[in-house]
Amino acid sequence: MANIVRAIGDRSIRAYIDPERGTVSRELYVNDDIFAQELEQIYQRCWLLLGHESQIPNPGDFVVTRMGTEEVLMVRDRKDHKIRAFLNSCRHRGMKVCRYDEGNTLVFTCPYHAWTYDTKGKLVGVGFGNYANAYTDTLPTGSEEWGLVEVGQICNFYGSIWATWDPKAPSFQDYLGPFAESLRHCLQSSDGEDAGLEFFTPFQRHRIPTNWKVPGFTSVTDLTHTAMTHRSAQAAGLHEDRGTGKETAKPFPQEKYAIGDHNLGHGGMCTFYDQLGVPDYANEWFEPGVDDYFRAQTERKKLLIADRIMPPHGWGGGHFAIFPAVMVDSWRIRYYHPHETGITERWSLFGVDKNAPDHVKDAVRHYAERFNGPVGFFESDDMENWNYVFPASQGATARKYDYFYRNGLGHGKYDDRLPGVVVNGSYTEEAHRARFSRWLAFMEAKSWDDLYPLNKSANHNIWPGVDGQASAKA
Amino acid sequence: MSETYNIKGQDGIQVFTDLPEGAQVTLTNGAVGTIIGNPRDGAFLEVTYSEHPDSSLVGADEFVFFNQVESAASK
Structure with a gap:
């Protein structure tokens, strides 16, 4: 593989991120030369979702x-x-x-x-x-x-198909690291059967005029954006719920965090469960009969994992990203394909129990359509942000001013429940920082031999202050 | 009684494109084969050879280009 890592002007790639200040240069999002290097250094090496x-x-x-x-x-x-x-x-x-x-x-x-x-x-x-x-x-x-x-x-990972161009890349299981069980869980049907989903076709696909990292690195795991971005949808009464009169779920001990694996780049908003088994089902659907189906499925799942703690996972437990740009939760997968520096294609896959009756599949499909995509009532808010971020960041003046990625910097801690993963407050930018640690590692690495997990001694974390430890230096 | 397909006439390309599985083709090199797949691209047919100048290819499957096909008929 050609090694095309090179400086842009008088700056090295590493100089575009200032870990001590907690900032990232806008050049990473708008510079054509950096984009070309990403295609070679990241997209030629990483495991990517095919379908x-x-x-x-x-x-x-x-x-x-x-x-x-x-x-x-x-x-x-x-x-x-x-x-x-x-x-x-x-x-x-x-x-x-x-x-x-x-x-x-x-x-x-x-x-x-x-x-x-x-x-x-x-x-x-x-x-x-x-x-x-x-x-x-x-x-x-x-x-x-x-x-x-x-x-x-x-x-083939429990029905999802992934590929890499690099025959020397680690196995997909090793690439996922501690997130393998979370992804496996998200690909189970609602009764806990492995590979129990099918996905509605055709996928939702649309192009958005922005850099792939705008949605790919920051849309998921960015809990703070809901404060304003989705305010209007909430004001109109268009909530994420699937029906009126949603029941309040019984308490099920859990902790919600923003988490990031700086060596692997994965992470997101995840829930750590503190109790064995599965929470009781709470009604939430408009459509008749759907709650009956999911309640029965939940009872089956309870029997299946009564003696286990669920891995951190999707809907209700947050959602997480697989580096470089796949977003996973337990009812949908969204991923972002770069086309040009400022053009990204977004694909959304909506899963449903493959053995579910038609009325349940219809209800899930209708929910996916009204919630997601450019004509959905909720995600259109996100796209407005993504669409304007790029043009407002690429001007000669704008690109001189770095982005702020300092939220929660220095407050992360390692947690034995997910070895190697930094856990931080749910309204912090820990997951974003983890992606930039991995991004820089890929951009500088000559081959997979330099990268975790093939290089087991690697510490790609560039940011200071995790557990009071200093960051990795070049 | 077998049907002969007119693959050389004015509509020959369409006739070739629609040749059914099971039909027999004779190639310009004298080989004879049975169509086992037609991708309907107007270019290729997948055949199993029952006769071939190279006897090692009898029983083999191969994709043949349209200009290799001399004639076609139902069995």
Whole structure:
């Protein structure tokens, strides 16, 4: 992998973050050169979410997804039924071999010169390949060398599909670290069955004119934004609840924190539970019969984990981010694909118990639609912020003034319940700072050998004051 | 009685695109195969060879380009 870490003008990458002051330069959000380096240093190495296995249940099914700025085909092979992922670019002249969002196919035929690939990515045909002297000695059909570019590693994690371009990256389980159980929990159905979800298709997808880190690093785990951003929705009586007359849940001992793993970059607003089992179900849905379903599911889940404490997880327990830009809670996953320095594509996936009856699936889908996205009543507030942050930060004057990331700095502590994770007050910016620790580590690292967890002695935390300890220095 | 598909006529591209699985094709090199998959891209067919000048390919599956196909007929 090419090492393109370089200074911008007379500043090193590290100089754009001032841990002692708790500030981050706006250049990180508006500078094209830094964006180009992020694509190489972060998006070529990190594990990235491709989608969910429920999108491609049948042999030959495919969806077009993304890894950073690039399109990727996620395909279930016709013969061995394994899921694979390939760059959507013909090896001959670079044309997209697939121009549909999803479908079922025998092969991907490039519309340019008919180079054709099977669902394992193998080149199985070229146009006019049988003519005298054409290709004959230079391109044996089926050549492994000229198949579609396959991802370096792929992982099916309880139904969610993740991939990295880097074959030397750590396993996805190790990449998640202590958040593996939290993600697993969020991918369970409401009765606690592993991989018990399916996701509504097509996903909500929209472009927003902002840098990917604006929503990707700060939208989740930013509890303070609700003070003003969602004030108007609350004034209109448009709450996050799913119905009128929501019951007040019985007390279930728990603690809410902003948490961040500075070595891994993951973290968010999470709830630590102090009691075994599952809270009692409290009615909350408009639609008849839905509460009955979820109450019965909750009773089953109680039996399943009666002797365990739930891992910190999503809805009701906050939500958390998987570095670099995936946001997870127990009913939705949102992720942010960079397109350009100031253009980001946002995808939202809404999960539902795959074995739920139709009236429950309908209710969940309706809730997702009215709550989320540009026409939802709640998230449109967020997008207004994201859309204006970028133009208001990229001017010659604006970019001289750093962003404030000092909220709660110096108050974080390590907690044995999630080893290696810094725990701080829920209205602090601990999770944001953790992402910048990891961001800088990736931007400076020559390879995964420099990065945790392959480098087990690494301390990527750049910020001072955790448990009274000094921060890591270059 | 087998049906012959006119893949060389004015509508030949569409006829080729719609060739059904199970139809038999004869290739320009004399090979004969049965269509086991048609991606309907107008370019390729997936066939299993029942006859082939290279006897090691009899029974093999391969994608063949349209200009390799001399004729097609139902079995």
